[in-house]
Amino acid sequence: MRSPSISIPSRIPTINPNVTGRAITSVGPRYSPNLAPPCGYAYRDQSGECSGKPVASDGGGSGNSGNSGNSGKKGAKGSRGGSAVQSAAVNLQTVAGQLVAELDGALTDAQADALARRHGLARIGSQNFPLIGATIGLFRITDGRAVDVVRRELAADAGVRSVQSNFRYRLQQQKAEPGEGDPAQYALVKLRLAEAHALSRGGDVLVAVIDSGIDANHPELSGAIADSFDALAAKEGPHSHGTGVAGAIVAHARLMGSAPAARLVAIRAFGVAAKGAESNSYVILKSLDYAALHGAQIINMSFAGPKDDLIDRAIAAIAARGIVMVAAAGNAGAKSPPLYPAANANVIAVSATDAQDRLFAASNRGGYVAIAAPGVDIFLPAPDQKYQMASGTSFSSAYVSGVAALMLARNPALKRDELRDTLLRTARDLGSPGRDDLFGAGEADAFAAVQAVGSAPAAAPVVVAPQAPRQESVSEQKDMPVTRDLAAPGATVASDKSAVVGGGRPAAQ
Structure with a gap:
């Protein structure tokens, strides 16, 4: 049976990086697991x-x-x-x-x-x-x-x-300077989300997001937060990273997340510091414990740090419960040793790609990388009804967590190992033929993965249009942020080219 052709107009505003007008302000620092903030x-x-x-x-x-x-x-x-x-x-x-x-x-x-x-x-x-x-x-x-x-x-x-x-542990985000054209929409096409959403939208699958504070009042996240837990008990406000990661999974107003009908358990484990946001073993353990005991079916971990025996024990116990875990491979670059929790064998480690299917320059490599997903110049919600353009394996991980939610909503009986195997088997190969240390099994294909777990008799394999052979390439994207005001038709890009975008309330879907 031939798959129907689906044409869905973009709900994402085009951003012109060459407009002029209101001056922009930086919305946050760059993060790196190799830099120590003076007062984290x-x-x-x-x-x-x-x-x-x-x-x-x-x-x-x-x-x-x-x-x-x-x-x-x-x-x-x-x-x-x-x-x-x-x-x-x-x-x-x-x-x-x-x-x-x-x-x-x-x-x-x-x-x-x-x-x-x-x-x-x-x-x-x-x-x-x-x-x-x-x-x-x-x-x-x-x-x-x-x-x-x-x-x-x-x-x-x-x-x-x-x-x-x-x-x-540190969050895995590096703000990036947008390229030409509209970088905000390419992830939807690369992941084939429009086609996948015709089969599943992740309805009511519970995804725990262990991150910094999430702005539950953002229109993109309206009604998506099923539960919340503050592992820091610090009463801090929402943060750009946690809000962006949540948006990559469940955005459903002007933007489109990978699983717009999924529900989130918002767990704040990262505290705001002078140069980023940090957490530690004890707080991460509290967060994992809460997620596992409060019904999470998927746990997204867009952070990285060293190997930790205590966290490894928690991850083993979560895997034994059949819960899917997805983590950012890390933003420490080609020479970095494996970062955790992504390098734990029970976790799906995700590297980041750009609009040209090149590896994000800061993305970690290694035998532990399972799969890749878009993570460069990603258009996301930010606190106070604003928007941001950001890069990092954090957002690649979030997209894959959403794809996992689509698969579980389509087939609730799917086991953890079956989901992982199907996700990797249906990925679109990038780089060297077969599995490699840059892209793992390849870039996630939401449509192929959701089709493959359908409860109906096995369908014919999804055919992906052949592509010309490519050399393994690495994006040379600069790690600098830019923020603009959507409501002002003329924001001036600052000399450092850094930017998040503020703006009026997005139109309802």
Whole structure:
């Protein structure tokens, strides 16, 4: 049976990068997992105050650095400052002076506080996590001792089962300068979302978004937030990254997300900081626990950090429940080691492509990359009824989470492994023939994936128009943001070419 030809007019306004008029303002910083903000979320004390001092080495080690134990040794000839560089790398991946410990579940709060005092610690918080069947405590060193020393002493206590550093995680967004033409619509065509939505719109599939604050009042997200949880308990307002990621999944007014009828569990785990937004092991664990215990069928994780044994335990427990997990491969570039949670085998890792099917220059590569999706110059909602143009594997991950929601809505009996296998099997091959470390199985094809999981008898395979062979190419897109006012027919692009767009309320669908 021949598939019907569907013509759907664009609901996305064309953006002309050459208009003139109102001056633009930058809406947020660029984020990189390799840069430490001078006062990130993890640098703040319990009162939220920033010390304003450089972070000293905590000796905590790194999940990605095999040389952290040699940081005190003299570097090779000609490599001045080698030990300082290694110490800095450690500090980028761990929260200074903090430890996360699994405690004996029988300990009361008073006993946990007494344990902390015995080891020169202050208990920041502790709770039971049903997801992994453990009681986890977060502690701060109060007397300036090295983390390695305190870790060994704490691990030897009878009331403690394991101890690790409190690792940092960062959102995977890099704002980008728009190219010529209308970059806002290409993702819909690349993913074949118009055709896919004729079969499924993700109706009522529950997707947990672990991110920064989401603007639930944005017209694009109207009615899409089924539940929310603030893992930070900091009462911060909505943030551009979380709002953009949510929009890539469920936008349904002027824009179109990959699963416009899905429902979100909005989990705020990333706190606003001077240069980005950060979270840590303890907060991410709280977020995963909440998502798994409150009905999430898919969990989107558009953030990255080092390997973390505690988070790996949570991910294994979530996989055992049959929940689909999707994560950003990372924006650290070609030379980066694998970033987590994307590199966990139970997670679908997503790299980013541009409108010409080139890999985003900042996108991570590696054997853990499962699939690719558009992630360069993506038009998204922003807080306060505004819009933004952004790039990063964060948004590629969100698109794929939405495609997974389409598949589950089409076939609710679909198992986690079946969904992953089908998603990869139906992807459109890019780069070298077959699987490669840039694009994984290729670019996601929402229409082919949704067709493949239909409950009807197996249909003929989807035929994708043949394309000329291409060399593996990498987008040289600059990592700079631009913001414009949709209501002003003449916004001036600032000299740094950075931009989010403000504007009037979008017209109803």
